[in-house]
Amino acid sequence: xxxxxxxxxxxxxxxxxxxxxxxxxxxxxxxxxxxxxxxxxxxxxxxxxxxxxxxxxxxxxxxxxxxxxxxxxxxxxxxxxxxxxxxxxxxxxxxxxxxxxxxxxxxxxxxxxxxxxxxxxxxxxxxxxxxxxxxxxxxxxxxxxxxxxxxxxxxxxxxxxxxxxxxxxxxxxxxxxxxxxxxxxxxxxxxxxxxxxx
Ligand SMILES: Nc1nc2c(c(=O)[nH]1)N(C=O)[C@@H](CNc1ccc(C(=O)N[C@@H](CCC(=O)O)C(=O)O)cc1)CN2
Ligand SMILES: Nc1ncnc2c1ncn2[C@@H]1O[C@H](COP(=O)(O)OP(=O)(O)OP(=O)(O)O)[C@@H](O)[C@H]1O
Numbered sequence: 001x002x003x004x005x006x007x008x009x010x011x012x013x014x015x016x017x018x019x020x021x022x023x024x025x026x027x028x029x030x031x032x033x034x035x036x037x038x039x040x041x042x043x044x045x046x047x048x049x050x051x052x053x054x055x056x057x058x059x060x061x062x063x064x065x066x067x068x069x070x071x072x073x074x075x076x077x078x079x080x081x082x083x084x085x086x087x088x089x090x091x092x093x094x095x096x097x098x099x100x101x102x103x104x105x106x107x108x109x110x111x112x113x114x115x116x117x118x119x120x121x122x123x124x125x126x127x128x129x130x131x132x133x134x135x136x137x138x139x140x141x142x143x144x145x146x147x148x149x150x151x152x153x154x155x156x157x158x159x160x161x162x163x164x165x166x167x168x169x170x171x172x173x174x175x176x177x178x179x180x181x182x183x184x185x186x187x188x189x190x191x192x193x194x195x196x197x198x
Contacts, residue, residue, distance in 0.1 A: 003175070004142075011139060014130050014167055018055040027164055030187035032062040035126075035162070038185060039066050045077045048095045048122035048157065050084060051112050056128045057162050063126075064100060082120045084145070085113045092149040095122050122157050127181060129163035133172035136161070136180035136192050150179040158182050161192070 001009070021027065039062075047066070052058040063081045070079035082095035086107055096114040103115040127146055131139035138161050140146060150156060161184040168191070174180070184192035 007139065007142065010169075011130050011142065014139070015054050017166060018130075018164060021055070021164065021166065024055070024164075027187045028057055031057050031162065031164070031185065034185050034187065034189055035059065035062040036065065038160075038183075038190060042124060042158075044079075044122070044124040044158075045070075045075075046080045046082060046095075046120050046122045046124075048082045048084065048125040050126065050128050052128070053109075053111055057164065059126045059162055080120055082122050083114055086145065090148070090152075091143075091145065092152060093145050095120055125157045125159050127159055127161045129161045129167055129184070131167045131169045131172065132161050132163050132181070132184050132192070133169045133174070134192065134194070135174065136182060136184060137172055137174040137178055138181055138184075139167075139169065139172065144177070147177050147179050151177075160185060162186075 018024075047063060049059045049063055050056070051060075060081070067079040067081060081098050083098040084093040085096050086092075087094050088108075097117040097120050098114045102117060104112040105115045107113045127138065128140070129138045130141065138146070150159065159181045161181040163184065163186055165186045165188055168186070181192070183190060
């Protein structure tokens with residue numbers, strides 16, 4: 001098997017396993033808590049996330065609460081959530097404002113995306129992971145959209161991968177185009193960067 005066939009087989013196995021996860025609700029609840037605690041230390045006002053597919057963790061409930069927390073704190077700048085929209089020409093992602101109930105349409109992969117809302121520039125991106133590894137490396141669906149987007153975005157947003165513990169890949173070998181994530185969170189806590197304690 002060559003590298004791309006190997007990655008395809010690995011993706012398929014991880015997605016099937018994720019869809020079958022018996023305790024996903026509990027694990028998702030834990031990861032929402034990890035996200036909320038982690039976000040307390042950040043000062044972002046625009047966060048990019050994703051509309052979950054194929055058993056991905058849903059980051060939107062925790063982000064909606066993050067947005068409401070900002071309103072309670074009476075911050076001068078309103079907090080905003082954004083979702084990715086594929087730029088067909090450049091094969092990269094742009095981020096459009098999203099709010100519950102916002103008009104949506106399906107993209108080429110059948111993933112709902114905001115319809116005609118404002119383009120915004122997130123300072124933090126939550127990135128969905130099929131698998132992930134030490135070093136901040138990530139396995140996605142093979143479109144290369146995040147790699148291409150991160151290679152181009154100026155200034156580069158802080159990137160935080162989200163995945164379940166079962167997606168951890170101890171033997172993953174990154175490729176030259178893989179842009180490492182700055183942090184990775186799973187339902188057990190922050191798993192990258194590895195903290196060595198004080
Ligand atoms: N929820 C979510 N939205 C997202 C992404 C994501 O990873 N998750 N993306 C992140 O980039 C972009 C869409 N990228 C995608 C790339 C490929 C496939 C896909 O369905 N691929 C085929 C073939 C996979 C293979 O080669 O193994 C498939 O799964 O059948 C879906 C989305 C933008 N939106
Ligand atoms: N910076 C880049 N410029 C051009 N092509 C790229 C770049 N980064 C990745 N690619 C291409 O995208 C393809 C898919 O990459 P990879 O298998 O790493 O995707 P992935 O990270 O799993 O997918 P995704 O980000 O869509 O979830 C590769 O064949 C690669 O050639």
